[in-house]
Amino acid sequence: MHDDQWTTDWQSVLADRTKRMTRSMIRELLKFTRVPGIISFAGGLPAPEVFPVREFRESSAFVLEESPERALQYSETEGFLPLRRFLAEKVGKYGVAAGPENVLLTNGAQQALDLLGKVFISPGDTVLTEAPTYLGAVQAWNAYEPRFVTVPLDDDGMRVDKLDELLERNPIKFIYVLPNFHNPAGTTLPLERRRELVDVAARHNVFIVEDDPYGELRYEGEDVPPIISLHKENTIYLGTFSKTLAPGIRLGWIIAPEVVMDWLVRAKQGADLHTGTFVQMLAYDIASRGILKRHVIDICRVYSERRDVMLEAMEEHFPEGVAWTRPQGGLFLWVRCPPAVDTEKLLKRALEVKVAFVPGFAFYPDGGGRNAMRLNFSCMPPDKIRVGIERLGNAIREEIASAQ
């Protein structure tokens, strides 16, 4: 195809950090899920049938009619000011005194994680995460070469009672926590634990990164105040429109103290100058017209039904010895099989009957989760959830039998 006389030995010119970059197992898995007829509980995708398509159409037309020269032009690194104001007010309802100067728009919450890694993690620094934790955070941060220390979860989220000892023994840079409808575990951290978390972080002088992509998708119970509302000056909060509006516009945000914002803005300038102007104006138009709020109610109705269907089907079809979380919101639940079951092997069996999920080990930065798995309930219609869970139950049964 070419007549060059030599070729760079590309492996030899990679940066040291690059050797730690792995492809996302989930994104690779998604390739399997494109097989026709597959019932996939593997993705973290919102259901496309609940996207506010009409609203996107109307807002696109409006923005390109009213302010095309602004929407298509370069804009400020911090983000579109009215949208920043809107997002500051959003967290303000929990008593957080944030203004637009505390908000940075990012390309999804994934970029927020990347920028935090860039600004805070030197090679060898230690980050404390939950185990299991959000895979994308580990992937983003691996590029900055940290060490990970983990704290386990139970059905109420992070085992905050174990933090004191961990922080005593390790020089932690920050604590990463998903307090609402945890990905992958589906758990929610109760207010009491949030208070304890804030106290222990303060005692050990470490800050907290609160990742909250699902907080608005609550199907039962009362909202729990975000950690940032208990601990504003030492918490960095991450939000996203990916689950409430649509992920294809890649729009997330960071709320942080102004002094941190200054560094994040520098990092963001180097990374991509700014987030797309057009999509920010679109999101602002949709959000400010009150559509977002109504739309979230619609999503919650659809997803809570799917969650209920999945939980019922699991009761019916999963064998004895299998346990799972009962999330009050979000997109995921977490299943623990008997120790003899290796969910990586189980996945092969499940794919044979056209069911996909993500094996638990993918969510452990330092090993574990071999008998667990994450199930997504938002993306399949109820009838497919029933069929898929029945097949998965059978596959687990077979795997238990073959393991004995």
Added chain:
Amino acid sequence: MHDDQWTTDWQSVLADRTKRMTRSMIRELLKFTRVPGIISFAGGLPAPEVFPVREFRESSAFVLEESPERALQYSETEGFLPLRRFLAEKVGKYGVAAGPENVLLTNGAQQALDLLGKVFISPGDTVLTEAPTYLGAVQAWNAYEPRFVTVPLDDDGMRVDKLDELLERNPIKFIYVLPNFHNPAGTTLPLERRRELVDVAARHNVFIVEDDPYGELRYEGEDVPPIISLHKENTIYLGTFSKTLAPGIRLGWIIAPEVVMDWLVRAKQGADLHTGTFVQMLAYDIASRGILKRHVIDICRVYSERRDVMLEAMEEHFPEGVAWTRPQGGLFLWVRCPPAVDTEKLLKRALEVKVAFVPGFAFYPDGGGRNAMRLNFSCMPPDKIRVGIERLGNAIREEIASAQ
């Protein structure tokens, strides 16, 4: 505003790399340019009056009518396949045998620079750039803590004849070059120099990063083949829609060997999962309907007129001893004042008469350019260019007088 008992000492928790991150001088300067009545030659902004607004409206409506569920959903890290195919064919016309597997969509070319830094630069590695060079590249790469070695330019771009000695003395990771209508210098590298560049890079076993944001905006003369067409397996090529369609959609791309693509995709997954699906489908729709080509012709007509007006006004109003480049395309030209003139001081004087530009030193990673400046000619209408250049000529005259 808050009642926390303690506050993180944020300075003390920054990563080492963060200390090298600076705010973009140009983006900071853009704040001045929002003063009413200012005539700004400082930005690198395309003229909003030539944005293809009607086409964006039509394509938005079309994409959200035909494939809303796809446009608003997560998508592949590599980018929207039809768009990747389109971009591979685009470079294919120069004889580069690239397929979609060689193309990665990014959030503007700025993210392309960031991803290259992430994948290739270990702290202490040496990168060879031109001096002056694109400021955004230095800013992106500073986060990865390289050392910069520079090669000067003349009116034909990079002094390729100086490379052998520089490469002999320094262990260079890669050579960064803007061959077409250089930002900030406005120069174009002739074919003969491109061939020499490729030869010397091959002899020293270093690869080339070819940054080509302006290549399509040629106002006179013949296209020069891109470096990647002379040297495919060892050149990484960067392109962008920011100057041909609109920067507010943040859409750029990388063309690289497949083995490099694999690493870039990992880095991109960690950085933000993928570039916005909706804007990629928009750009593809506009580009594939042949609108892009027609639109580039329109832009070239408008910008070449502005370039001519600026060059004429400079002939008329700039004092003796001032020299400038005569770009065959792009958005910028480069002015050298007599050595006594410090363009940072000149800028203050110019702002008093409501004219802005970027002082030359901003484009030198290792010092220099104190008597130079970059002028953008794309963003102001002809009458303002004439007035602005006249004022700037007077300011230079005054600055020369006061320096004596």
